[in-house]
Amino acid sequence: IIKNCTNLIMASNEDWVVPAGTTDTRWLVLNVSNELSQMTDTKKKHNIIKRIMGVDKKRLAKFFYTRDLSKFNDRETIKTDGLREQQIQSLSKIGKWWLDCLNIGTINLMGFDSSQSKVNVYESYRLHSKDNHTNATKFWSDVRKLCKYRVGGNGRTKVQFLSLVECQDKWRTIYNDPNWKFNNDDDGIEVFEDEDEDDDDVFFVLAFSNFAL
Helix, strand or coil: CCEECCEEEEEECCCCCCCCCCCCCCEEEEEECCCCCCCCCHHHHHHHHHHHHCCCHHHHHHHHHCCCCCCCCCCCCCCCHHHHHHHHHCCCHHHHHHHHHHHHCCECCECCCCCEEHHHHHHHHHHHHCCCCCCHHHHHHHHHHHCCEEEECHHHCEEEECCHHHHHHHHHHHCCCCCCCCHHHHCCCCCCCCCCCCCCCEEEEEEECCEEC
């Protein structure tokens, strides 16, 4: 048996880089600035690269070799904005619809704890996700995994979810991420669109594996 403890480092410009699930512990994803790659001043760029490459390698090696790793837990996921973005990219259609509801603060334009038609909620999902394949049974089964709800009315045609705050807390529990932020967490802060903002982010991914061949 040959033990394989391979550590991989990769970079990508793609929006979806790794299939990061709810309990994944394999990934450390970092959003990296692309300021240097877009720098038009060649001389300035060269000087920056020269300084980076001129780092004392012996001192750098000493830093890594003498660093105390006794309390490092390789099973503990380091939560980063980059990882959260990958988890969002990896969501199913139902998961993306539900996250949009948590961000907006409403389900089918109604409050979370409002009683509403199950048919209307299901149809709002289909319209949102352009999903003509997932049937209602599968839809409600997957939604129950994300948050509990109650049914009522004649023939149990009505549904009532928990409050928005409770549903958001449930999401944080599923992802084991108490710092997960939702869009409506910033109520009172003015939001604007920056037309000059560059969305061409670079992701650095560290993949950890520990298995035997």
